[in-house]
Amino acid sequence: MPPRKINGGESHGDKQVDAMLKVDIATAIVLYLLFSLMLVLAVWIWYALRHRPKSLQTERKTALRCDICLHTFIASTEEKSERCPRCQSWVAVPRSVAQV
Numbered sequence: 001m002p003p004r005k006i007n008g009g010e011s012h013g014d015k016q017v018d019a020m021l022k023v024d025i026a027t028a029i030v031l032y033l034l035f036s037l038m039l040v041l042a043v044w045i046w047y048a049l050r051h052r053p054k055s056l057q058t059e060r061k062t063a064l065r066c067d068i069c070l071h072t073f074i075a076s077t078e079e080k081s082e083r084c085p086r087c088q089s090w091v092a093v094p095r096s097v098a099q100v
């Protein structure tokens, strides 16, 4: 049994190689864009899976109104009292919303 030729025979082997290397320019552009898009998508999915957000909201907040200057501000419910950002006086967080 004679050994097989890789190019498919000695008579028309060069023609087959030429036909394989000839790629339409439109096909080449489409393949290039497709592979680029797949690469971006793969990196995006890998990044999204690796860097998951731990929590969108870590602490509960409530609106407080200062008794002195009537300024309304947002404060964390984990504290028993907060300082008013305008007049620096202490404002107690109501027990109904406080988490302590």
Ligand SMILES: [Zn+2]
Pocket (backbone or CB within 6 Å): 066, 067, 068, 069, 070, 071, 084, 085, 086, 087, 088, 089
């Ligand atoms: Zn105030």
